[in-house]
Amino acid sequence: MQQRNLWSVLSILAVVTAVACGGGGESESPTTSTPEPSAPAFDASTAGNVSGIVMYEGELPAGEELMMNSDPVCAMGATDTTSSTYVGGDGHLGNVFVYVKEGLEGQSFPVSTDVVALNQVGCRYTPHVMGIQVGQTLQILNSDPTLHNIHATPASNEEFNMGQPIQGMQFERTFDNVEVMVPFQCDVHGWMNAYIGVLDHPYFAVTATDGMFDISTLPPGNYVIEAWHEELGTQTQNVTVATGETAEVSFTFAIG
Amino acid sequence: MNWLHLYARLLCASTLALITAGGMVTSTGSGLAVPDWPNTYGYFMFSFPLSKMVGGIFYEHGHRMIASIVGLLTIGLVVWLARGESRRWIRRLGIVALATVVLQGLLGGITVLYFLPTPISVSHAGLAQIFFCLTVALTLFTSSGWRRDGEVTALSRHTAVSDDAAMMRLATALPVLVYIQILVGATMRHTGAGLAIPDFPLVFGGLLPPTWNGGIAVHYLHRVGAIVTTVVILTIVGHVFAHHRNRRDLLVPAWTLVVLVTIQIALGGWTVLSARAPVINTAHVATGATVLGIALLLALRTNRHRFPDAEVASSPVHTVKVTA
Numbered sequence: 001m002q003q004r005n006l007w008s009v010l011s012i013l014a015v016v017t018a019v020a021c022g023g024g025g026e027s028e029s030p031t032t033s034t035p036e037p038s039a040p041a042f043d044a045s046t047a048g049n050v051s052g053i054v055m056y057e058g059e060l061p062a063g064e065e066l067m068m069n070s071d072p073v074c075a076m077g078a079t080d081t082t083s084s085t086y087v088g089g090d091g092h093l094g095n096v097f098v099y100v101k102e103g104l105e106g107q108s109f110p111v112s113t114d115v116v117a118l119n120q121v122g123c124r125y126t127p128h129v130m131g132i133q134v135g136q137t138l139q140i141l142n143s144d145p146t147l148h149n150i151h152a153t154p155a156s157n158e159e160f161n162m163g164q165p166i167q168g169m170q171f172e173r174t175f176d177n178v179e180v181m182v183p184f185q186c187d188v189h190g191w192m193n194a195y196i197g198v199l200d201h202p203y204f205a206v207t208a209t210d211g212m213f214d215i216s217t218l219p220p221g222n223y224v225i226e227a228w229h230e231e232l233g234t235q236t237q238n239v240t241v242a243t244g245e246t247a248e249v250s251f252t253f254a255i256g
Numbered sequence: 257m258n259w260l261h262l263y264a265r266l267l268c269a270s271t272l273a274l275i276t277a278g279g280m281v282t283s284t285g286s287g288l289a290v291p292d293w294p295n296t297y298g299y300f301m302f303s304f305p306l307s308k309m310v311g312g313i314f315y316e317h318g319h320r321m322i323a324s325i326v327g328l329l330t331i332g333l334v335v336w337l338a339r340g341e342s343r344r345w346i347r348r349l350g351i352v353a354l355a356t357v358v359l360q361g362l363l364g365g366i367t368v369l370y371f372l373p374t375p376i377s378v379s380h381a382g383l384a385q386i387f388f389c390l391t392v393a394l395t396l397f398t399s400s401g402w403r404r405d406g407e408v409t410a411l412s413r414h415t416a417v418s419d420d421a422a423m424m425r426l427a428t429a430l431p432v433l434v435y436i437q438i439l440v441g442a443t444m445r446h447t448g449a450g451l452a453i454p455d456f457p458l459v460f461g462g463l464l465p466p467t468w469n470g471g472i473a474v475h476y477l478h479r480v481g482a483i484v485t486t487v488v489i490l491t492i493v494g495h496v497f498a499h500h501r502n503r504r505d506l507l508v509p510a511w512t513l514v515v516l517v518t519i520q521i522a523l524g525g526w527t528v529l530s531a532r533a534p535v536i537n538t539a540h541v542a543t544g545a546t547v548l549g550i551a552l553l554l555a556l557r558t559n560r561h562r563f564p565d566a567e568v569a570s571s572p573v574h575t576v577k578v579t580a
Binding site: 147 | 289312314
């Protein structure tokens with residue numbers, strides 16, 4: 001009977017909280033950024049670029065509506081409740097991580113001193129897909145007036161699970177090993193997930209909703225470029241980069 | 257009024273509620289929603305604001321709170337037994353229960369701090385059932401019926417069961433079988449193999465999987481275990497009905513097992529077909545624990561004459577007196 005009472009009390013409180021917390025204060029979210037990769041450790045005057053587009057064939061699935069009612073703050077405060085898995089339109093695919101997979105072996109590149117931010121705002125991770133260098137600082141911050149846990153589940157790096165119960169909390173992490181991709185999730189809010197590609201060089205990009213990407217200041221050479229999407233998998237392309245030129249690459253993922 | 261027995265019942269029911277809450281934690285994927293332990297987001301457990309019990313925290317922190325209550329109830333039972341129970345072996349059993357629930361709490365903490373390693377999580381699930389069995393046993397042992405069954409007046413019917421080797425074997429084997437079945441289920445659950453076989457009642461449209469891997473194997477084993485368990489339960493019911501129809505204390509739990517295992521199989525299928533809907537999945541866990549508890553009850557009653565406080569009942573002298 002005591003247990004039943006306890007659950008009853010908790011249930012009632014959850015409902016009361018859901019009603020009462022509707023006007024949860026909106027916070028000014030810190031500026032998040034995915035900084036441009038750092039300068040290469042070679043003569044930049046010899047560099048070339050890779051740019052391109054990621055397309056899809058078929059019908060882009062309608063964005064899944066995220067059910068956020070398990071946390072009143074999220075349910076009442078979130079402005080975007082559509083899944084970030086499939087973004088884009090008109091054949092252009094966003095949130096695709098594009099990077100140099102092969103061709104840079106034996107070269108080393110300085111670790112960027114820019115801090116990369118992963119923000120929790122509106123009960124979403126922003127950005128949803130991003131890249132970082134091994135050893136580069138990742139700043140994780142909570143801009144929401146509710147609790148989040150940040151649970152990284154890498155395969156090659158150290159798993160961690162940290163709590164950020166107070167709005168404005170932040171901490172920093174670095175990764176020791178190359179890994180594409182490191183998944184992030186919030187176990188409090190099951191819909192929150194993000195992916196970070198960890199590389200030992202700065203040559204990566206994430207497509208915007210127009211599917212476009214640019215990887216600049218690459219040493220001349222032959223490369224394998226890979227495009228990664230969380231549901232559609234990976235594709236690779238071979239490309240040759242010449243000094244002062246921009247090589248064009250395009251990827252097309254089939255949906256359905 | 258047997259207040260000690262009622263208190264033991266409360267502990268037993270609370271433990272089943274705790275297992276159910278634990279099932280919701282796993283079913284909703286909330287096991288790591290509270291990343292620290294024994295604190296909750298830095299708060300002392302009992303001072304964590306209720307307003308912050310949102311999302312997965314509701315399940316995980318709620319589970320911890322119920323666990324704390326069960327722990328306190330267990331301490332209370334041990335104290336009560338120490339002060340008011342004359343049978344030393346029951347007092348000792350209470351201490352074993354307390355040690356078990358403490359160990360269970362530690363396992364729960366370890367599995368959180370180490371990101372739910374499968375062996376620890378399965379051990380946590382398995383030890384929960386052991387503790388539940390201890391509370392079932394203590395509830396039975398403190399009951400008036402148990403004491404009454406140990407008296408001379410009930411001897412003849414007990415003699416009939418103690419002479420029935422088949423009944424003894426079946427009833428004793430059943431809780432062991434159910435426990436193994438639960439462990440296989442826990443392994444399936446904690447390795448994410450709950451949908452390794454996506455259809456029900458068939459297996460990939462047939463009776464055998466067309467291909468095998470670890471997930472499919474453990475899932476298939478769980479289904480085979482369900483069939484074996486059901487057959488054993490039906491055999492026991494038939495046996496009790498045929499040979500011990502006058503033993504209502506055996507007949508009722510045996511029939512209850514038939515009802516429960518039917519529900520349990522339906523819930524298992526529903527869990528698969530609903531793609532592990534949390535409430536259905538958790539109901540499957542809770543019903544499984546209940547099946548184990550009832551199976552243990554049946555086994556203990558069947559083996560009544562073996563217990564230390566049944567010496568009078570099993571004495572040949574008294575046998576003559578009663579049967580004469």
